[in-house]
Amino acid sequence: MEYAKPNLSDYGFFKIPMKNQEPVAGILPFGIATELFSDYAEKLRFIQVPVNMKISVQADNTLLFPIGTTFIKTFYYFVDKYQPELGRRLIETRLLMNTIDGWLAFPYIWNEEQSDAVLAIAGDRMQVDWINEHGESMDILYSVPNVNQCKGCHVYENKLKPIGPKIRNLNMDYMYSDGFMNQLIKWESSGIFSNLSEIAHLPRTAKANDFNETLNGRARAWIDINCAHCHRKGGPAETSGLFLELEQKNLRALGVMKPPIAAGRGTSKFKYTIVPGEPEKSIMLYRIRSTDPGIMMPELGRRLTHMEGAELVREWIKAMPKSGK
């Protein structure tokens, strides 16, 4: 805990006023191709790599971040998504810091005045409301995860790890203050990569909400970011035998005609995680749609259904040939 400072302002990541979320020099904003759903919260992401330190790219395209790297992620809602000029409310900022003791995660909760955020290692729950893009008033009990819950998703082989910042998720254009640019090229030009190969040869995750991408690419990208942090070998849901990472090629491991192991009520009387062509008989879709804590997947981090994500998975299962055992 000695790494955690009591207030977000103590780190000096942002210019004053902090609510504008303008990073100081040396901190880069970024985005990822497909995001984890967090009750429709908007997210701002930043990375700080210590001066003169570099990120090295491994042979399998995983990234090794130097000690001292910090990921900063701020969660917010627009007052009215349809009228962003009405402003936004910052809810929390999560830090993921690479230290000599490994990666550590700390949540900070923004104050009413939006002038600073305060460390909350036990997390919190608070009422949050906003108007969504369809003009509907939304109102939920928002949960800020405690440090254990952070690890609940970010754990891999018993160690805390970043989830989103992978080559394939970063390999896309981002709107910088001086225009669009591929993020990997931007990072390269900022000198924080030690050994990036030709962009053309690097993998790229589809954007789940981009209809120019293939249905399979979009669905697998959504399932990867929403499910595979747990559902992979070395992840906490490996006990299920269901492995959902983008690279997974084994259909049975992906859930096709696979009976559940310890799904409890999560089955809804269905026998298999995915029945090709039959989304309404597939446990996967049922659990993605549910908001019952004893049924829903992921288990944490949402109270609402991601309607767009569920629809995408429905289409994807529907499109599988029925004989696809």
Add this chain to the structure above:
Amino acid sequence: MSKVTFRLIIINIFLSTAFASFEKELQTQLILAEPGDTITLDEGRFEILGTLSMEGKENIVIRGAGMDQTILSFSNQIEGAQGLSITNCKRIILENFTIQNTIGDGIKVQYTDGIVFRNVKAEWTGGPKATNGAYGLYPVQCSNVLIEYSMSIGASDAGLYVGQSKNIIVRSSEVYHNVAGIEIENSINADVYNNYAHDNTGGILIFDLPDLIQKSGKNVRIFNNLIENNNLDNFAPEGNIVGQVPPGTGIMVMAVEKVEIFKNTIRNNKTAGTTIVSYFITEEAIKDSLYNPYTASIYIHDNIYERESQLPTLNHDIGVLLALRFRCHVPDIIYDGMPDPRYANADGQIPADRRLCLENNLNAGYVNLDISKNFNKWYSPFIASFSTDEDECNCSQTPISAVKLNIIE
């Protein structure tokens, strides 16, 4: 910043915000605990709204004032599925409290070496219902697991469930109104003894399932248990493997090697006092090339069987089959007749140490369903040839050694 001031700051932050103070304080203690700490739970009933969690800790005791004195109630749970979740820890002792009415599992412990549940109860107070959580006490992917003087009541899957673990003792505990009372699944080296498993759908299950990381469950001893009246209707949510357990099952062994069942009293389980079956009984396809669906080296001896004259369950294919064939006098030990063909000698015989051996059981009737020969006639019990000659199992095996736990108690 020193730890003390840090803790003070944290506590001030908690006082200033609004999530129920007991829950927040306990969660904070679970996060800040240092090796050697004991976290004390006061006497009383405490409402908890979200999963409590402990991660990455060593040598911690969580101690209540007594099983019925300290009750953590999750009746109004809004977040997370488990009551208490413990991951990636070493040498953790949980004792003297009850976890009640969780949406999902009562206490889940994962990736932990050395976990003791002592005088801990997981219960659902509304009776057996499909909407109850799946598992009561649920260590999975752990080693050195001790469950003793504990209880589970009402789990819609298994009450005391140990999965994908090594070195396990479950003893002196009571389980009822669960689908499975005690279940040991895909686990190695387990002793299950001195337990009272009654009024569940199935009393004690020893299973090995495909598609899991840890396979080849083996070396399980079930002894000195009282296993009776496990005749509860199966209330598991449909689609779950335990949903296939016939009501009226005392002990069920599926696809496991090296199981010794002895000195138990097994009575009035209406369908099957003891069933020994391969995974084929589930009629599920097997896609896992490393999975062994057969049982082998099953040694059942010195048990006492008793059975009132009654019909087996008629809510299950096997029950119907047995009822048609045996009416109210169903044999106590039911074998599917599927030995592991890998162990056959040149002459096709399975050596004694790889077979099902029955020895010195009191009042034990036996039937071999011989499903490899009768499979196509599965639903034709009048045509099928079942052997009830227990001499075919007249053999003995070397006893399995006792489990030794590496736990500082």
